[in-house]
Amino acid sequence: MSNPVVLNNTSRIGLISAEADEEFLFECFVDSPALAELTQSNSPKMLLLGSTGAGKTAIIRKILHENDSSSLVQLDEMALGYLGNSDVINFLIGLDVNLDLFFQALWKHVILIEFIRLKFNVDNEEKSKFIFSQILNAFSRDQRKAKGLEYLRKWESKFWISMDENIKEITQNLEENVNAELGSEVAKFTGRAGYIRSLSTEKKTQLQRVARRFATPELLADLSKVIDTLAEHVTRVKPNFVLIDQLDENWIDTSIKYPMIRALIESLKSLRRISDLKTVVALRSDLLEKVILETKNAGFQSEKYEDYIVRLKWNSKELKSLVNKRINFLFRRKYSQENITFEDIFVEKVKNSSSPFAAILERTLYRPRDVINFVNMCLEQSEGKTFVSRRNFSLAEQSYSANRLTAMAEEWQNVILNADSVLNMLKGKKEIFELAELCSNDLLDQLVQHYPPDSQSKLDELWLLVNDAMSRNVEPFELACTLISRLHLMGAIGVKYDSNLPYQFFFRTQKPLPEMQLDFSTKIKIHPMLHAALGVIN
Template sequence: MSNPIVFSSGARIGKIAAEADEEFLFECFVDSPALTELKLKGSPKMLLLGSTGAGKTAVIRKIERDSDSASLIQLDEMALGYLGNSDVINFLVSLDVNLDLFFQALWKHVILIEFIRLKFNVDDEGKSKFVFGQIFDAFSRDKRKARGLEYLRKWEDKFWISMDENIREITENLESTVNAEMGGEVEKFKLRAGYIRSLSAEKKSQLQRVARKFASPDLLSDLSKVIDTLADHSTRVEPSFVLIDQLDENWIDPSIKYPLIRALIESLKSLRRVSDLKTVVALRSDLLEKVVLETRSSGFQSEKYEDYIVRVKWDSKQLKKLVNKRINFLFRRQYSQDNVTFEDVFNEKVTNTGSPFSAMLERTLYRPRDVINFVNMCLEASEGRGSVIRKSFAIAERNYSANRLTAMAEEWQNVIMNADSVIGMLKGRRETFEISEFCTSDLLESLFSHYPDYGNSKPDELWEVVSEAISRTVDPFEIACVLFSRLHLMGAVGVKYDPSLPYQFFFETQKPLPTLQLDHSTKVRVHPMLHSALGIVK
């Protein structure tokens, strides 16, 4: 190169969070099959699934940027705090009343109103009434559309008001209806902590019978007619995108959050009937696991939605392309007018085997965030140099491994309580070992020492079997199988079922560990990403 580069302090190929990476995100964007599938009008794919750092937010933002008709719903602007603080909602939740249908109605209303705004460019009250007039004229003679039109008529002057006002009004309608019949009970619940727990089984059952009729609102039936009406009003133009992201953040109390997410997923199927509308929901893999865990008593099964799920996956070529684009963008802008590639920066052998990029990739879960983070740490460890040498790579790997260990525990903490202690069971182990090495009485004792305080949450499968060991004899192999199914789900280990097969990691297969295929001689490999942080012996 005519202008040799020198790494300065703060040299980065971008930030690891897409929402904070405006500068690099679009300049260095790499198309993925997931993006293509989601943008396809006739495709049923609406649920964008992936682990943290896989690039879900980047895909959502790319759709928003490229489409002439797209809206990203901001959860903090939806007045969901009002929903979470509602005494009536909390009263019904405490009574164990299933609010799934009410929450579905809420999501459908919000998404359909947003779709009408997008499709007809509604931005004021006058335009709102004009658009409704068009729809009414088109279907007023069709008696089958009467209920849907009546619903739209009721909201015709409100299409343009903010989303939080819509949600507040629907919630207030429910509150008024419940208070009219059960106001005294709601007041007792509000004034007396633990009121529901103090009720006799008979009294609680009586209140549940009364309350259930409020959880299945006429609103849902009306919205079904609205969907029919809008489906018949569709055109062949490009779809309007209603995008939902950041569901993993703290936008509402967990007691309501998981049923709300379940209801959102349930709503997706019926919304597909409106061919002009494409709803895309980004969801972390661990969050979906938590939703299934917390709502499984209601019969929710994520497998039913496989036809609607598209997973964010990356291969080595795509990740290399991403890194090259970002390195070139950084150094062409700051240092050189020449094209700069990964090999220009990593031009020395950094490990005993393989190329520098394969060595780096081996220590990742094949996610953009992992690779970006690792490269940034290598640049930081190489400040003042013009390339990354073996010593700098080793320093970066130690920092990176510690960072990924913490991030993995934090990512899965809501699904697997004390996830850090569960991963810690691998500390000081060999890189590969057989499951039989864990099948000792010490395993149960070690887990008992980290037994979590669940509070109101439901216990994970691992801690359920540990709890059962108090009242029945549990084979250590049974506990080990559940332990490794959890470690496999987190990405900490790969499992080799058969000598002729490679190690299976969750980030590659996207499938839970089939514990029935495990036996005492099944081999396990700790992911290289964690070797340094866990002191793994090679």
Template sequence: MDEKILKITRNLKVGALDAEADTDLLNKCFIDNGYLDQIMDVDSPASIILGRTGSGKSALLYKISKTAQKHVQLDPNDISIRFLESSDIVQFFDALGVSLDLFYRLLWRHVLTVEFLKLRYDIKSESDSRTFLDGLFSAFNRDTTKRKAIEYFNEWGNKFWLDTDEHLKEITRKLESDTKNSIGVKYSGINLTSDGALRLSEQEKIEIKQRATQVVSSLQIRKLNEVLDLLAEHSFSDPQKKFFILIDKLDEEWASTETRVRFIRALIEEIKTFRKIRQVKIVAALRKDLLDQVFDQTRDSGFQQEKYESYLLTLKWSPEDLTQLIEKRINEVFKSQYTKQLINISDIFPKVRKGGGQTSINFILERTLRRPRDALQFINECFAIAYDRERVSWRALLAAEAQYSEKRLKSLKEEWGDVFPNFEDTIEILRNIKATFTKSSIKETSLEEVMINLSDGDSRDICVAVVKKYYEPNSNIKESDLLISMFSCLYRVGAIALKTSSADTYIWSYIDQSSATRGEIKRAEHFKVHKMLYRSLDIIVEQHEIFDHESID
């Protein structure tokens, strides 16, 4: 084709880096690699879209919303979780050490039940709510097996049309009322706040904790079990009608970290529970690191993580998928301006580099963590450098790499800030190191400088915690232990790969296994810095390492 008809204009982009701002191109350029059918199959248990930041979780949820006939989206920012955190009764229970896990499950079960009912019966007002309830009572009022479910609907009466946060506040008020009734006249003067709990004697705490625990245990979870059975039989029995609740933004700061992980764990348990209603499905998007945090912090006796595997849909992108995505988007943005002919990547980007043997698309993809956001960000940087030209040259590609690399390093710090609050200190251990290195390559001066910076850091960061133990008097922590912790962090975020023996290949967290054991890191003979960080960390690279295509499969 005639290349002169193409021109890279100022501010040309192949898309925004988040799904909400990218809906136009997302609609036209969605790549269906089999995940959409699987997640929309109500018979499939896969309900939790799992992936790293920028892997396409929100885009997949958006596509479900455009495909499903009946759906509703829940945003945790719109649910008054912070009201719950600051409520006196919840703080009272926390001060006594009463587990609220069952209470959190009750909240989710009620909210999800109400949302499905509003979706199924189009309940938007008090009269709509009454019409639904009248029909339910006439059908089941004399059915003794549905007694507890009918009791529950009777109790909530005409409130089903209320907003989600109003339901949450109603249930919390009921928890406070039930607690007051349970502790009785003997403790009627007690202030049900955290301060009130702290003023109790040890004996009083034991007795009231026991009664408060009984209140939580006797919440209406049994009634709600029967409600689900009734709904499966009465409201959601038509196999032709399918209903979806979509939940995104769980990784945002809608509550404190401790409350957030417990609420997410409760949601996961309720996603499993709602599987008994065949025609409905709850689909939630969740970052992989946040799920690990949820399981780590809520793990109880008898917990078996493998029981959750069938509910997880882990998003992975092949180089072919990403290439197809880039080509689709390039075609779309140029089509509206210049031509209706199909455009190949080679029409815009340089072909194989002389003496290098590597294509420009391989050069780009090797500097990503194999997710759409990375690839689109790199392409946008290339267009920003090469604007007002007909093609992206290798010179422009290398200049764009420098900008992209700095942004990738910044993004890693933001993405992993909850897990590794001092990541920006830890990663400095790689600065000015060779692209392929061994443990002995880490200079004592650079290690010492990183350790000093980490010693004043946040102890939630495992690297900080180990360094602080190292500096304790009579510590038995060795420098090798410090390196293992740091390499574990760097491997997990995707900054480095490791090779346990000369016969093995390098393994990466985003392709092979998400974390490396202490034994694997200890045995590792060689490490490799990810190419996305070459420029931002001043990695020492041989010329052939820049352009030679080396598969990371």
């Protein structure tokens, strides 16, 4: 380099959040097979699945950036607060009425209205009515389309109004129908705490029978006809993209959130019939696990949707390309017109004479966020220097490891209550140990100390087993196997069943651990990213 780089504590190769990292995101984007699959109009892939920091939002923003006919659904503009605060909705949930079909109807309506806006560039009432007249002229003689056209007629002047008004109107229709027959019961539910718990089994069953009629709305059948109509009204080869992201955020009360996400996933399949509509939903892996846990009784099985899922994975070559692009982009603007690479900054070997990039990758889950975070911490530790030294790397690792332990616990807290306590079961252990070493008589006592006292959501299988073990004899081996399966799911450990096989980490296999294959001699390896924070013995 003609001009040496000087590092300081503000040197960054990007920010942790893709929303705040727009400059680096578009200038240094690394093409992904997932992006190619999601943007192919004839590909069934619609559900982008990945862990926190894997780059889901970056891909969503890239699709939005490069396609004029694309729209990101803003969850905070969908009047979902109105839905969550509805006395009628909460009454039906309290009665254990399955609202899946109603929620599916909501999602289909939202996506179809957004699609019509995109497809026909609807931005006012006049344009909205004009577009409906075009569709009507095209299909008015086809009796099979009558229901779909009737539905569109109801909304002909409303394609352009805000999303929250659309959802409020549909929810209010449900409220009016329910109140017409069960208004007095809804009033009792609203005015008297614990009203539903006080009902006799016979009375509750009677109310459920009436309420279920409203949970299967005619709206859903009408929407199916709308889909058929729009499927035959194809006007362009390139798809119109309706994008949904940030489902892990607090956009609605959790009592409704998980059934709503389940309904969204269920609704995607039928929307595929419209060839110039491509719906892409980004979803965190741990959130999908939580949805499955919370909606088990509804018969939801993620296996049925494998054909629609893209799992976001990165290899070392792609991650190295991402880091090099970002380092070059950062320093060329300030110091040189020459290309500046990772090797220009990380010049010293690190522990065990490893190359710095190999050492960084070893301490990540092969996700962009992990790599960017580690490199940023190394740059921060190298204030005033022209390169990252071995000592700077070691200091950065201490901070990075503590950061990763906290982030992992937060990421999985909604799936595994007290996830931080579960992770701390690895504290002070050897890097590699056998399952038998966990199977002590005091394992239950250790877990009981961290048992969630008043869980507001369903317990994970580990805590269910601990709960059972308080009243019946549970073998330490069974407890140890369940503990290991949860640690594996979080990405904290790898498991080796056979000496001829490599360690199986969840971030590589994307498959939960088959507990039946575990035995006392199964080897467990704690992921290197947690070694410093947990005081793991190498």
